[in-house]
Amino acid sequence: MNSKLVILGGGAAGVLIAMKLASQNIDVTLIDSKTFYEYTPALCSVLYEETDAKFHQHFSEISFELEPFLRKINVEFILGNAKLIKDDKVFIHQREEGIEYDYLVICTGSSYADPWKTQNGTECIDLNRRINFLNEQREKYKQAQHILCIGGGPVGVEVATEISYRAPGKKITLVDMNKTVLANAPDGIGNNAQRILNARDSITSIMEQSASQKGQEGNTYIYETDKSHTEIKADLVYNCIGVTPNSEFLQANHADWLNEKKQIIVDPGLRVTSNVFAVGDVNSVNEPKMFYTAHMQAIHFVRNMSRIIKNNTNVENLIPYHPSRPNMIVSMGPQYAIGYVSGIKLTGWPLGLNKGSHLASWGKYTIERITMNSCHLKIPVNEVLYLTSRP
Template sequence: MNGYISFKMVHKLLLSLMPSKSEISSRKEYFEIPWASLRGMVEPSFAERSVIHHRDYLTNGHVITSRAINITDTEVLTAEGRLVPYDYLVIATGHTDPVPKTRTERLEQYQADSEKIKASRSILIVGGGPTGVELAGEIAVDFPEKMVTLVHNGSRLLEFIGPKASNKTLDWLKSKNVEVKLEQSVDLNSISEGNKTYQTLAGDIIKADCHFLCTGRPLGSAWLKTTVLKDNLDNFGRLKVDENLRVHGRKNVFAIGDITDVQEIKQGYLAQKHALVAAKNLKLLITGGIESKMETYVPKSIKAFVSLGRQDAVAQFPFTTVIGIIPGLFKSKDLFVGKTRKQLGLDPHIVHV
């Protein structure tokens, strides 16, 4: 297991099954609330609450700080060579993200990013998905004097949601003096630390003091291709799951979050719903319940929130799209960090180091 939603699920499961033994394999000693990460780049102290050490909330579970590299029908093999037996397994490896192993190093990384932003007069952001858009929004609001350029190879921003939301977001960014270049790609081979001149594949020259790559991250499923679950991966590398979030053909293996082939947009709040369903079904099975009583996960209709700085957001609902302060009230101010910490039994505001 790995990732934010897996740890939230385990926390809920352990609370309801105190005598049960749960072991978690993670390549990091902490988990991170993913949708809060971009705020930490402009306000490093914010990351103190969103980067949480496992020991702070898992009081009756055991964390193995080593990534999983293989699975058999009965065991998980970790990178350090440890074999971990299991009765039930949950895979929640999400996306591959090159982040440090320790919480201290991760917080130092946020501090370094913040200092880089503060020291730059002009900033290039490559990628117009939710990560690139939210980072552009954070910088434009906190540092309006800086020149921000966002380059995206698609015909519109936020292509995972509808064109109305994309257009409203583009207008908002332009109102904050963010220069947006669509249908262009930056020559990644021309990018190097200290290089202040960048060239698009169309030949345009962009001058910037620093850059941030916000392009898509690969799914964290490559390691599964040589395991007993290799035939359960679809053409996109996602695990095929049934309506109970069990891997197809497996009675005791669940998968949740972005790594699944559930037909819905990939948003954090939906991953949380996966976790809740999987936790309920695991509790039922562990306590000897009847399989027919397992909870079914129904893919949700298109609803998405993208933060735009500290106050605004764009929200897409099935029948309308809204941008501005009202959707921002739901997400942008605290990015659900206090709420999430409270759900884990932690103080919403205070961090004990």
């Protein structure tokens, strides 16, 4: 009789784990509160497409329904939102009986401010509801004339530059507490990103300051910076800081699994207990929380799980995970990006220093297609990245 693996979460790590283990001698069940998979990093491009038709077309290219996809690879899908874990069972809000497991991997990811990630409540979300929500967000964007982006990480930079190119008549203000945007990016590419933002007439960067809301006049939000006390009046505000692990369901009876950041504490083998693992944004591994790193952890988990299945490897002797070498590509508009890939800087040098790199932009699009498994490349490409990104 095969052992049973339950994957809790159908995002970056969860789906890749399901795809990798579907053909092995283990019964796999995936639980998610969404009926669909979504490549969230592409939303900064999708939401600001020039026409509604292009928006819907692009969104259809970065999402798919989970149940039929998983059925084809003999993985059971259960729609539900986790309530608690107890006695080797996962309990969800949508049913009374628990879902038994021999092994559990928690891949519930993280929550982010609207509209970039679906929120982790107790309700389930289908694809139509998600599209309707994004349509509402898109209408707010189309009506806005002055947009405030709080935070200069990858999301804030992509939002500002995508809007700047798509709608040059809109005014954009970006506020960040660091000297440059992308302050934690590898090899100083944040300096290149800052140069590009400064070259865009519609973008104003206010650096080394924070901004807080002081009031509201009708549909206009009034913010003020903490040092220069600059007043910013915007009719649309994007909060582009703060990632919260989706670990609320563990508070009831497994609060001891969590650290002060509410991340699930894992050992070097990504293990929480003898038969529970945590992979991706939700765990305590000290590396950037990205789709890329979630994929690398997923590949590593599968390698350990395969050893357990095939060789009866003692779970005490798992291969330790080492954080991946940094790789990053950030869009600087529909046709430009900057990046750091396998030690190579892509900044648009020498002619595109004020715009970015076409090659990096092509690379970002390629990553999107690979992530969506175009030409069945998702597994082999991530395997190669795993092997080449080890320290």
